[in-house]
Amino acid sequence: MIAICPNPYRDANLDYTRRAMRMITEEGIECTICPVFAEDGEDILPHDLNYSTVEELGDDCTLLIVIGGDGTILSVVRSLHGRSVPVLGVNLGTKGFMTALEAEDFEYIRSAVRGDYRLSERMMLDIAIERGGKVIYTDQALNDAVIHGYGECINITAYCSDDRMIAYSGDGVIVATPTGSTGYSMSAGGPIVEPEAEGFILTPICAHAIGAKPFVVGAQKQISVTTEKLHTRRAYLSVDGNPVLDLSSGDRMIIRRSEHRTLMARVREKSFFETAYEKL
Numbered sequence: 545m546i547a548i549c550p551n552p553y554r555d556a557n558l559d560y561t562r563r564a565m566r567m568i569t570e571e572g573i574e575c576t577i578c579p580v581f582a583e584d585g586e587d588i589l590p591h592d593l594n595y596s597t598v599e600e601l602g603d604d605c606t607l608l609i610v611i612g613g614d615g616t617i618l619s620v621v622r623s624l625h626g627r628s629v630p631v632l633g634v635n636l637g638t639k640g641f642m643t644a645l646e647a648e649d650f651e652y653i654r655s656a657v658r659g660d661y662r663l664s665e666r667m668m669l670d671i672a673i674e675r676g677g678k679v680i681y682t683d684q685a686l687n688d689a690v691i692h693g694y695g696e697c698i699n700i701t702a703y704c705s706d707d708r709m710i711a712y713s714g715d716g717v718i719v720a721t722p723t724g725s726t727g728y729s730m731s732a733g734g735p736i737v738e739p740e741a742e743g744f745i746l747t748p749i750c751a752h753a754i755g756a757k758p759f760v761v762g763a764q765k766q767i768s769v770t771t772e773k774l775h776t777r778r779a780y781l782s783v784d785g786n787p788v789l790d791l792s793s794g795d796r797m798i799i800r801r802s803e804h805r806t807l808m809a810r811v812r813e814k815s816f817f818e819t820a821y822e823k824l
Contacts, residue, residue: 545574546657547596550579551612551619552575554586554636560611561593564653564719570658576601580612598623605629607809609653610696613637614683614727618784621686621806628717630663632656637674641726641739644810652811658700661809666723667742667763668802671783675795683783686806687724689799690782690789691769692716692749698779699772702746704765711772714751716779719744719799723806728785734758738816766801 546568561577566594569573574770576596582589591596598608598620610617611634620631633643645652655661671689673681683689691700693715701711720729722737725745730736735748735758742763748756761767771779774793781789781797 545576545602546606546609547576547598547601547609548552549580549598549608549612550612551614551616551722552579554612554616558590558593558635559628559664560636560647560650563610563650570655573657574577574756578602578608578620580616582612582709583705583798591705597731599625599633599717601629601743607632610643610798611636613640614642617642618687622684622690622784622786623664625805626684626809628805630661630807630809631824632661632811639726641819642723642808643809643824644812649812656811661811663741664808664810666739666804666806667721668745668804669719669721670802671781671794671800673789674798675783675792676776681781681786681789684802685724686721687722688718688729689728689783689797690716690718690728690749691771691779691797692782694778694780696777697752697800698774700748701770701772702761702776703768703770704761708749709746709759710756712748712751712753712757715749717749717769718747719797722746729758735760736820742801742817763801769797769799771795 555610578598608631617633634645635643669685671683697713700717702709718729722741723739725737729747732749744761747758779791
């Protein structure tokens with residue numbers, strides 16, 4: 545069984561979804577539709593189709609075709625909760641670094657439906673927030689974990705294992721995977737890293753320190769970031785673009801390489817570097 549995960553705000557009237565459905569059913573394969581970002585706008589979904597959710601998918605699901613953009617893929621991966629189902633992205637968004645296909649390449653879906661694709665394994669992050677020595681929150685990320693102030697500068701201290709890396713005042717900090725290096729981290733001045741690489745990218749956000757530069761750290765290490773002396777200032781944790789937790793002074797974010805990986809399906813012999821050159 546194959547699931548189609550459209551963003552209805554990108555795929556108007558689910559026209560691309562309907563095309564994908566025809567390709568899948570012509571191969572004699574069952575399919576289901578799992579819309580993304582439609583929870584608060586049910587009227588945007590056509591009423592002549594049946595819908596499910598990613599969370600409801602069983603072990604018989606062999607492929608997820610995500611129609612939208614990078615944000616749509618991140619939402620779908622987040623809904624998988626660590627399950628290893630290949631994801632094929634079709635870009636109807638803007639940059640679409642994570643997607644394998646553009647709208648004009650839609651016919652390549654036939655190849656993917658027949659199993660003609662290779663898998664690109666992507667490192668993920670395990671995230672924990674400690675407060676007063678106790679873990680109060682855990683999460684996973686494909687792209688990044690971000691600590692950000694609510695419009696005010698905050699004090700950040702970051703460590704690699706037990707070694708202090710950097711301390712500064714600024715808007716916050718991004719800890720990204722190689723997949724996430726082309727997202728917020730790149731916009732904040734971080735390096736672009738080949739997405740199948742292994743490592744952490746720590747990128748300061750608008751630091752008030754000339755020496756506060758990005759670091760690339762081996763994936764076998766542990767990264768920890770502490771919010772220092774917030775007092776009346778406020779900060780929050782965002783995971784893959786989703787604000788998930790308000791932070792307090794002295795909270796410690798701990799990041800390790802996750803045992804889980806995201807599997808991205810690739811159906812065209814187009815390198816990441818060629819894609820990056822074209823999109824940038």
